[in-house]
Amino acid sequence: MRGVASQQRASSLSDSYDVAVIDIADGLLGVATVVALVAEGQTTEGILALYPDLEADDVREALLFAAEAVRERALPLAAGE
Secondary structure (H helix, E strand, C coil): CCCCEEEEEEECCCCEEEEEEEEECCEEEEHHHHHHHHHCCCCHHHHHHHCCCCCHHHHHHHHHHHHHHHCCCCCCCCCCC
16 A cells, blocks of 8 residues: 555645645545545546556545544543533
């Protein structure tokens, strides 16, 4: 697997934010891009055709990363709430 989903700091002139990306040979591809392609009905093979530097494991890792990022978590309540 060439790309690894990770969280990196991106910034613009007006603000900065965290973005999840896959590091590939020609640059970075946002995990959100992969998720959106899947949501639009694109297959792994279709995504690989669009982004030939990716491997099937990269698509899988992006989806696993996204799933973990939105997983519901139980948060402890402060005493008295």
